[in-house]
Amino acid sequence: MGSSSRVVIIESTYATCAQAVEQAFAAFPVAVAGKRVVVKVNAIRACDPDNSAIVTHPALLKAVIAKLETLGPREIIVGDSVGTESYGNSRQVFDTTGLIAAAGPHYRNLSLNLKMVDVERPFKRSVAVLRDVLEADVYISLAKMKTHGMTMLSGAVKNNYGLLAGAQKSWYHYYSERPELFAEILIEMYRLAVPDLVIMDGILAMEGYGPCSPEVRRVNKVLASNDAVALDAVIARMMGFAKDEVPYLRIAREQGLGETDLDAIRIEGDCAPIAGFNRPTVTPESTYCYLSGVGGGKTSRTFFADRVCYRPVFRAECCTPGCTACVDACPVAALKPGIPPELLSERCNLCSACRESCTHDAVRFVPDPALLGELSRT
Numbered sequence: 245m246g247s248s249s250r251v252v253i254i255e256s257t258y259a260t261c262a263q264a265v266e267q268a269f270a271a272f273p274v275a276v277a278g279k280r281v282v283v284k285v286n287a288i289r290a291c292d293p294d295n296s297a298i299v300t301h302p303a304l305l306k307a308v309i310a311k312l313e314t315l316g317p318r319e320i321i322v323g324d325s326v327g328t329e330s331y332g333n334s335r336q337v338f339d340t341t342g343l344i345a346a347a348g349p350h351y352r353n354l355s356l357n358l359k360m361v362d363v364e365r366p367f368k369r370s371v372a373v374l375r376d377v378l379e380a381d382v383y384i385s386l387a388k389m390k391t392h393g394m395t396m397l398s399g400a401v402k403n404n405y406g407l408l409a410g411a412q413k414s415w416y417h418y419y420s421e422r423p424e425l426f427a428e429i430l431i432e433m434y435r436l437a438v439p440d441l442v443i444m445d446g447i448l449a450m451e452g453y454g455p456c457s458p459e460v461r462r463v464n465k466v467l468a469s470n471d472a473v474a475l476d477a478v479i480a481r482m483m484g485f486a487k488d489e490v491p492y493l494r495i496a497r498e499q500g501l502g503e504t505d506l507d508a509i510r511i512e513g514d515c516a517p518i519a520g521f522n523r524p525t526v527t528p529e530s531t532y533c534y535l536s537g538v539g540g541g542k543t544s545r546t547f548f549a550d551r552v553c554y555r556p557v558f559r560a561e562c563c564t565p566g567c568t569a570c571v572d573a574c575p576v577a578a579l580k581p582g583i584p585p586e587l588l589s590e591r592c593n594l595c596s597a598c599r600e601s602c603t604h605d606a607v608r609f610v611p612d613p614a615l616l617g618e619l620s621r622t
């Protein structure tokens with residue numbers, strides 16, 4: 245007998261995605277009346293969503309919000325914590341991608357409301373995550389159909405990696421070293437907040453070495469599911485991956501998280517492998533040093549080193565008397581009030597909330613030479 249996991253695949257364009265969203269909600273009715281609904285998009289960095297597949301397209305977000313507004317939720321909150329070179333610049337990324345216009349009054353900078361949680365794998369560590377997602381009554385993940393040079397694909401499960409605020413993402417990239425280890429933090433983030441509904445933008449999908457590859461493939465599908473793991477298992481097949489080529493799906497199966505057996509998933513719609521899809525190969529790129537569209541070249545330990553050694557630097561000339569926004573936003577009390585605030589560097593976890601909170605452009609993240617020196621000795 246199959247599981248309750250179901251994946252619906254709807255042919256769509258951005259012009260017609262409102263109908264696809266209707267179908268998704270009809271297939272997976274979520275009770276949102278009177279509830280606090282959090283919609284998390286994939287907003288990894290600034291880009292043109294019409295000509296790249298880096299972020300969830302604003303047209304899909306707009307259609308989902310329009311649908312939700314008809315269902316009487318108490319509150320709709322839309323956001324993400326951005327990644328790569330955009331750490332600390334969430335609002336700017338939402339602005340330039342058109343996601344803030346699509347979100348309208350529902351946009352919120354989720355990086356300013358963080359909660360510390362302990363994770364066990366792959367390292368015992370306390371991390372700052374997006375509290376709004378954790379505390380949502382209904383969590384809707386608006387994922388993007390993308391590849392990834394290290395995790396092979398970046399779909400519904402990996403959309404939850406954005407729960408990890410700011411440059412903490414780089415910390416895990418740097419120290420995980422192998423895809424199998426990195427997959428463990430993806431699963432930890434997934435376990436923290438399993439979405440009630442996933443709607444995936446597979447209209448303009450990503451090929452090549454994501455998560456920021458410039459290569460796109462027009463797949464013209466919106467996919468929806470009540471099980472993010474099952475949805476990723478389905479797109480893995482569509483992209484041409486064999487079973488277990490995606491390490492986090494193997495771990496999900498071992499931990500009994502969602503359904504990875506395609507025969508046990510109720511699949512409706514065309515899930516045939518996409519002819520000639522340019523997906524990452526497992527070797528030799530599936531090592532720490534992997535190809536990526538980030539910067540158009542090789543993403544390596546060196547690439548992440550300075551991001552792991554980022555520390556906030558405060559510009560006294562821009563800092564405003566009476567302001568304590570960054571001090572208040574810091575989840576680990578790493579900032580002492582002052583003009584400018586003083587950083588207690590050993591406490592800083594790179595969550596980037598201080599930069600997110602400053603409206604006076606007084607916070608910059610720069611590599612700390614002392615930390616870089618320590619890193620090169622490890």
Ligand code: SF4
Pocket residue numbers: 558562563564567568569570571582584585601602603604605606607
């Ligand atoms: S938020 Fe900006 S202006 Fe306010 S105290 Fe911090 S650095 Fe200064």
Ligand code: SF4
Pocket residue numbers: 556573574575576577578579587591592593594595596597598599
């Ligand atoms: S100082 Fe605080 S808010 Fe800023 S990055 Fe470090 S931990 Fe985060």
